[in-house]
Amino acid sequence: HNPKGFTSWLAGGGVKSGFSYGGTDEFGFKAVDGEVHMHDLHATILHLLGMDHERLTFRHSGRDFRLTDVHGRVVSEILA
Secondary structure, X not given: OOOOOXXXXXXXXXXXXXXXXXXXXXXXXXXXXXXXXXXXXXXXXXXXXXOOHHHOOEXXXXXXXXXXXXXXXXXXXXXX
């Protein structure tokens, strides 16, 4: 439950095998290399499912919303 440095495991489905991406400081408290926001992870998973996360946009009260927020990006470095 550390939002500044956590681990996610992905396998198959178009993800590179046998490597790790990013890293934390010496205490495991904060990401210092290859930081990936949760919105980026969601955008990447949607991409691997064949969906364009930017097309899942809806407007409410004058603001654009999507599952990946307006800042999510596909993390192409982890794609096979």
